[in-house]
Amino acid sequence: MGFAPGRAVVRRYWRGGRISFVSSMVVVADDDRGLRLWQPAGTTFWRLMTPDGRTHHDGTIDELGPMELTPQPWLGGPxxxxxxxxGSPWSVWWFFDEHTGDFAGWYVNLEDPFRRWDDGALGGIDTADHALDIRVAPDGSWQWKDEDELADKTGHRDYWDAAGAAQIRHTGEAVVELIEAGKFPFDGTWCDLRPSPSWQVPSDRPAGWDRPRQVG
Structure with a gap:
């Protein structure tokens, strides 16, 4: 059963048995193509951070030491x-200009296939980040992001082995083929989206945000 449009849900990333990132978003559509969500500009999200401000981009969970989910404002546009x-192991994010609302580019986040959960009062999705990402400009030009992070975390117990890293790269290369061919979702679909004024998210984490990870 899909999520109803307009419903606020929680999107969570996991690593090492912990929630590493959590944000409330609004359901735009949930249909045969997939699940589309909306995060307004300025939304508060929570990510694992050390007391001195380091995040998972700066090292592995075990290397960084004590970390807590820390509130942060989403900087930039929606x-x-x-x-x-x-069930493809990636998501694509449409970025929009915070001032004009115009489409500003895509961001490909390589990650586990998402797992949906619905507890009635609150629903959401769970996934795990794969470090390697792709930035895509509106004209279709693209570049890899965080290649060093993928390499640095390969072989660590909470991440992936060499075979897993190779598969992540292979997945990214398959997405690059879609980008270069101008195929969906990089064909201009939804680039003229304008949000509904009703698409609002709570300022704090809703009750149930910390429920166990959905694995099936």
Missing amino acids: IMPFHPAD
Whole structure:
């Protein structure tokens, strides 16, 4: 059963048995193509951080030591993350200009296939980040992001082995083929989206945000 449009849900990343990132978003659509969400500009999200401000980009969970979920404002314009219905191990985020609302580019986040959960009062999705990402400009030009992070975390117990890293890279290369061919979701679909004024998210984490990870 899909999520109803307009519903606020929670999007969570996991690592080492812990929630590493959590944000409330609004459902734009949940259909045969997949799940589309909306995060307004300025939304508060929570990410694991050390007391001196380091995040998972700066090292592995075990290397960084004590970390807590810390509130942060989303800087820049709103985003529309899309999770394919076919279980592809990536999401694509549409970025929009914070002042004009115009489409500003795509961001490909390589990650576990999302897992949906619905506890009635609160629903959401769970996934795990794969470090390697792709930035895509509106004209279709693209570049890898965080290649060093993928390499640095390969072989650590909470991440992936060499074979897993190779598969992550292979997945990214398959997405690059779609980008270069101008195929969906990089064909201009949804780039003219304008949000509904009703798309609002709570300022704090809703009750149930910390429920166990959905694995099936």
